[in-house]
Amino acid sequence: MERTLISEIGSLEGIVTVLGWAQEIRILKNIAFLIVRDVTGQCQVTIKGKIDGVDIPSITRESVIQVKGKIVKNSQSKSGPEILATEITVLNNSLSPLPLAPFDPVNADIETRLNNRFLDLRKREHLAIFRIKSSLMFGIREFLHSQHFIEVQTPKIVSSATEGGADLFQVQYFDQKVYLNQSPQLYKEILISSGFDRVFEVGPAFRAEKHNTVIHLNEFTSVDIEMGFSNHEDAMAMLEGAVKSAIATMQKDNPQDLSVLNVKIEKYERQFPRITFNECLTLLEKEGVMHSANVDFSPEDLRIIGSNFDGFYFITKWPSSLRPFYTMPDETDPGITNSFDLQFKDKEVTSGAQRVHDPELLRKRFAAKELNPVDFDFYLKAFEFGMPPHAGWGLGLERLTMILLGLKNIRECTIFPRDRTRLKP
């Protein structure tokens, strides 16, 4: 279709054709104005006198229209560049009233917004969130490719739990009961045995936890890596590189989106600080919080710990009891592990570790976690025929987006979120 993007109008002159949504319609006695929006911005369409074939007052808000007209130089418009219309065509009418008016002064509840997500996403701020999320992912991908990672796809329909204990969604698979995968963990490790050396996967992860919070979803995007001939230190360095690349890409490609959201993010050039699990306990004690060594931190604990850091930091050396069976124990102290979480203030963004590569040790760990090795036969087999030492991590893409943009609810950066109650749209 013949089309001029609204962002290009400022540098053009003469006749253009703009395609977009009629965001506002203001009719005065002898003149009318439309604010028309497309993905690149908004402009003002001015209508003087009659235009053949179109009844301006009958145009409803959010209808899709085509406007041909002359660019007005030295415009007084405060709503972007101005076009004096010569032809207007309604390409598709919008019903009225709108179930949610994204451009009204009143803000709708997130519930109403999600019920009418297609309309909600017409807001510039919401578009900005998803452009940024896209850039963050691009930055991570670019970095991992530069480090010779192979992007892979592993099954989401699986026969057994990845880590045991966690709640999985059961689905009917012909005449069998199977599950939606909570993590690509077992498969990416198997690929290390296959000699792929470095793999990553971006895909959905499903958790059947009945949680009801602003930082959890039942389906989220997991960015997972696994690297052979590596330990937790290597994995942490890779994570730091990936996160910094994500931020740098966003800063380079999305300055306007960041400004629409009023978000200022510093360049993360310095090293992410580190604190061990035990040091966290000491820190909590100083604040008068007694914390047991085999209990995970509560949100309140993490607020206290996080208040000691500006942004990103690692919590390392987690106790074995709090980590999955595949986590490598420390060489000198088997009670703790070669593991880490990447935190941003009070929120966990990534969890990672060096993994167990010795099948004998793996069997012992199954026993310690009361898991049945038979359920993991296909996984264990890959360890019996030459499995390199390896390490990796899993990062929640929505969590990363949320914390960097300071969003209050993870649903804000999920196009169609799946939570405990929401299955539509």
Add this chain to the structure above:
RNA sequence: GCCCCGAUAGUGUAGCGGUCCAUCAUACGGGCCUGUCGAGCCCGUGACAUGGGUUCAAAUCCCGUUCGGGGCGCCA
């Protein structure tokens, strides 16, 4: 799984036993206005989730149901 809380016009809200055939804003319809831009001014349309109970009287109090929100636990 546990614990709190909520449901009033398209949207967002006020009201929390009679003064409510329900407030205000916004949207919508109509009118006025020679350039507006959160346009303005006037008029109008439009709602108490659902079932039961208490009471002379229920949007308001009690119980159930449905739908939803938040926190904890678990985790990305």
